[in-house]
Amino acid sequence: xxxxxxxxxDKATGQKLYFGQLNSHSGIEVGHSLKPDSYRExxxxxxxxGDSLVVRVSDMDKHDSEWYKEKILSKYPTRSDLLKYxxxxxCKTDKLNEYRYNDxxxxxxxxxxxxxxxxxxxxxxxxxxxxxxxxxxxxNGQKWIERRYNENGEWISYDExxxNGQKWIESRYNDxxxxxxxxxxxxxxxxxxxxxYNDNxxxxxxxAWYGNGQKSVEYRYNDxxxxxxxxxxxxxxxxxxESRYNDxxxxxxxxxxxDNGQRVN
Numbered sequence: 001x002x003x004x005x006x007x008x009x010d011k012a013t014g015q016k017l018y019f020g021q022l023n024s025h026s027g028i029e030v031g032h033s034l035k036p037d038s039y040r041e042x043x044x045x046x047x048x049x050g051d052s053l054v055v056r057v058s059d060m061d062k063h064d065s066e067w068y069k070e071k072i073l074s075k076y077p078t079r080s081d082l083l084k085y086x087x088x089x090x091c092k093t094d095k096l097n098e099y100r101y102n103d104x105x106x107x108x109x110x111x112x113x114x115x116x117x118x119x120x121x122x123x124x125x126x127x128x129x130x131x132x133x134x135x136x137x138x139x140n141g142q143k144w145i146e147r148r149y150n151e152n153g154e155w156i157s158y159d160e161x162x163x164n165g166q167k168w169i170e171s172r173y174n175d176x177x178x179x180x181x182x183x184x185x186x187x188x189x190x191x192x193x194x195x196x197y198n199d200n201x202x203x204x205x206x207x208a209w210y211g212n213g214q215k216s217v218e219y220r221y222n223d224x225x226x227x228x229x230x231x232x233x234x235x236x237x238x239x240x241x242e243s244r245y246n247d248x249x250x251x252x253x254x255x256x257x258x259d260n261g262q263r264v265n
Contacts, residue, residue: 004023004043004045005044006019006022006023006042006077007019008028008029008042009039009055009071010038011038011040011061014063017082018031018032018039020097021091022086022091024165025041025222026093027093027097028092028093028144030093030094031091031093032092033095038235040054040061040068041055041056044079047078047079047119050077052079052094053072053073053079063101065253074159081148083101086101086105087100087102087103089140096112096114096120097110097111098110098111098112102127106125106128106129107123107129108124109122110122111217114137118138118139118141119137119141120136120137120139121134121135121136121137122134122136130149132149132151133146133148134149140163142161142163142165144160144163145158146159147160150175150177152177152210152223154173154176154177155177156173157170158170159171167185168185169183169184169185170182178197180196180201180203181195181197182194182197183195186211190211192208192209192211193209194206194208195207196201198223198225202221202224203219203223205221206219207219214233214236216233217232218231218232222247224247226245227245227249228245228246229243230242230245231243234257235259238257240256240257241254241256249263
């Protein structure tokens, strides 16, 4: 349950209520195109029948705070009644942000836009208020970020794109929320990094490439996440280093080569 419900009420008639983020008045004026001094702020801090409802007024106002409270309570006798109403409307801030809530005051969705009208962000939540998805776009309309979550709010997947549309990052997680893979690409589409993990989130392998497509490094690990080998290459494809380790991770051999293929003494 949301324990801090904030909004504004129409100053002249007391008939209209406006909301943005339920824990703040910030952005409501712009989000709903309200004129300055055309509304009064209020907070309802407890799940009661109006005892904790407070309306802020000025000494110069025609109506006192009790008049505004009566206007609110005549339609919504309890805060729960007001939350049920809020669950049916769109709450706005700054003209570029929209929020939707369930009847407990928990997020259902959040949407925002760039100043040019392109979608900026989109977040969705389940009926328990737990986030299940998040998407973000560049101002040119190109997808930027995509995150998915399980019903407990743990990551299932994370994807990210360069602003030219090329895939940048791809990360996957198991049903326990542990990362099982991570891949990354250069802006030209060439693979950069590839990492694999076991069910405990420990390394299985790590591979990386130069921007020209040549292999850069290669790590391998045993089933306990201990490094057992390391290999690297020069950008021209010649072997650079080769290192081997025992099952405790201690190095047992090391060799090195120049970029012309000659072994380093």
